[in-house]
Amino acid sequence: MDVRRRPLRVAIAIGVGLVLAAGAFVLVRAVLGTSGSCVRVVVAAAPEIEPAVTSAATRFAGTDPEVRGTCVQVQVRSAEPADVAGSLIARTGAAATPSPSDADVPTVWIPDSTAWLTRVRGADQEAFEDRADSIASSPVVFAAAAPVASALGFRSVGTGQVAALLAKAPIGAVDPRRSTAALAGAGLLYDGLVTDPNRLVDMVRAYRSITVAPDTAALLKNAAAGQVVLTSEQRAAGDLTVLPLEPQVSLDYPFAVVSGKPGPELAAAELFRSALTAETFTGLGFRAAGEQVFPAQRITDVLGYWNATTAPSRVLTLVDVTSSMTKPIARGGPSRLEVLRKTATDGLGLFTDDSELGLWAYASGLAGGQDYQQVVPVSALTEGQRARLTGAVKAAKAAPTDVCGLYDTVLAAYRSLQEGYREGRSNTVVVFTDGSNTKSGMSLETLQLELERATDPTRPVRVVLLGIGPDVRKDELEAIAATTGGRAFVVQDPQQIGNIFLQALIRA
DSSP states (O other), rough: OOOOOBBBBBHHHHHHHHHHHOOOOEEEEEEEEOTTSSSEEEEEEEEHHHHHHHHHHHHHHHTEETTTTTEEEEEEEOOOHHHHHHHHHTTOOHHHHHHHHGGGSSSSEEEEEEEHHHHHHTTTTTTOOOOOOOOOOOOEEEEEEEEHHHHHOOOOGGGHHHHHHHHOOOOEEEOOTTOOHOOOOOHHHHHHHHHGGGGHHHHHHHHSSSSEEHHHHHHHHHHHTTTTEEEEHHHHHHTEEEEBBOOOOOOBBBOOOOOOOHHHHHHHHHHTTTOOTTHHTTTTTOOOOOOOOOOOHHHHHHHHHHHHHHHHHEEEEEEOOOOGGGSBBSSTOOBBHHHHHHHHHHHHHSSTTTTEEEEEEEEETTTGOOEEEEEEEEEEHHHHHHHHHHHHHHHEEEEEEEOOOOHHHHHHHHHHHHHHHTTSSEEEEEEEEOOOOOSSOOOOHHHHHHHHHOTTTOOOOOEEEEETTOOOOOOHHHHHHHHHHOOEEEETTTTHHHHHHHHHHHHH
């Protein structure tokens, strides 16, 4: 059987995260037809649409369907889209989880949104046959109990209502990595809050304020208890009042045929597609078929923001304390060290309590004659650890030397963070510098080579560098960052550094 496994490097990180988030691929099966010699079509359908698909399959079986003179048997399974997506991505070999057997891969997948197909195609461009038409639709909405919805004072939620919504009511959602409705809502929150780059911190606060429910059933209970939740119009039908998103975003329920199946099975899948008429779904609260495009980059960006702002981090921060840090960042402005102090102190508020942070200072000739010194060991971000880091940053003073062993320090920090690597966290070295490497010995090329040798794809560590002031060599910082998959930024305006620091953390 031709499985067509062509894993791509693009979106593999999201794919692996999706597999980890998906959990076990549990399927509830409704078997229709009994002949073991029939052509079998396995349909994995999103739970809310599965009853309608099962009813259609029952009627289909009653017509005694055949393909090339052989009877057709349909099996409909209720399956969360995230679980099926995780299984299909594992099939490509792009994830650490075992690849499913061919028998465990459905013939047809009906997730709630084409967004899931986009995510799987990020790991395997040929995962599905070309045609994936929508069979039904349901708008994404905010849903709440009638008194809560009435108190909000608006009938829909667009970018102009986002701030008011967040101020008036607690927001609930299933994790956007597992819910397209939540993914759409997270995108709306971003669009409504980040009206300019300096508003990124508002997005961080908004994402962290969302109460994440384990599944839609729990989410709807939370809505009845007073939360405003992100779900579909179809799932919210009943006692809840719905507030549509503006502009409208809909779940489009594509009928996607998985590639690599035998010809008769593909033909039988197409035959069953024709049995799914509009009337199949309208009785269960769905709307007519529609099209909703979630661009791949949009999905990547929103999930990237969500992961970075809500997942715990493990960060080792390197602070340049050479004598040049006493110079002003710009004429008449604060010193580079003062700007760094404020940025590092404010930056502590961007990390979740279950993150781990540590601090090193670097300049040649520190304690013991080294190029760097551990100031605060990497540890869980308890109140005590926050206090230690804040105190250390405020007490930081410039050393009486301008010799900077940047290369040796970065390499040592990279190895240190890799040795204590933590799964499920963003393991990152953040470097603040106002200049470049001025110590003789290691060259930039040697540093890059050593970093490449130390790289372990299963234990990735990024290096993010922030250059402060006019003396920074941007090409040098970018070369270091590129070797580890990180990013480099150069800041001239002290008012920008806090926002750029946040960008470095969530976009690297």
